[in-house]
Amino acid sequence: MISNISSRLQKLRQKLVEKEIDGIFISGTENRYYLSNFLGTAGYLLITERDTILVTDFRYIEQAKEQAPGYQIFQITTSASDWFVPLVTELGVTRLGIEAGNITFAQYRQLSEALNKAQSKLELVPVEGVVESLRMIKEPGEIEFIARAAGIADKALEYIQEMIHVGMTEKEVAWEIEKFMRENGSQSLAFEVIVASGPNAALPHACPSERQIALGEPVVVDIGAKVGGYCSDLTRTVCLGLPHPHDVLFNRVYDTVLEAQLVAIAQIHEGVSGNEADSLARRVIDDAGFGQAFGHSLGHGVGLTVHEQPRLGPNMTDILTSGMVFTVEPGVYLTGWGGVRIEDLVTLENGKTRLLSRVRK
Ligand code: ZN
């Protein structure tokens, strides 16, 4: 068994005890990879105190043997009653956890109907966030992948700042960024590139359009690369030429958002909650009179997916601890005018934040 996989499984088994279940059925794609190293796009894991089983269909059997050497490999046959029931019966599980957030209703119904038909006593117990809570604390190797993905996004941003010009459409800018990241080692995009100019920048998740970028307006660029399965997430707001002469707003908004972000990055430390972290930045924005215009939360964890635990936002109770990787991304959005968002990726190390992204313009 690959060493990091066995330590993850050990932690998972402690969780099984806490949740009072004697096995767990893993159906989430990233969770399956995290616990087995298996990259196939179909299959499930069944993990009990003693057994580690990977079930997949015939297309992936060889790949599974190679990538998940510590697992017993089983082949999925036509219906769940054919493979699921005999398997769980043989394992002797009585309370099997299922990932409530990662299983479709149809899959759940199939499993429970198969159990009923066989008059099995096995109980399916919905659990949430079990593997996600392990994924929240990154190993050094995972942070290394995220840092490499962040480095590619940094370079893409430097590149686009050189070549962006008045008259380019948002779509053209987005495509240049996408090409650059793919040609510079990003295995795919962490998410679709966001380029939002002028009034479009007032929409936090705008889709690049045919709109041509004009002089003196805010342009929000939000990008993420992917390396070794791990994502990055970076936002900068740029302005071609100087802001419109009458637009004193731009500098006021920009300076407020930047100050909010720097204050949060400097003051977040081990032990603060997602809510407390959020309020560090929110206070700066409130004091500047833009409180109503910061409509989203301060940040989110990043790893195998671009949005994961911990959550940094109002009422978020996750406690930030060393080994976590998350974004700090305050923003101010004014309908009809535009918006400013500045987003960096940090990790908590020895109790303090360390930046994983580096461009600051
Ligand atoms: Zn982002």
Ligand code: ZN
């Ligand atoms: Zn983000």
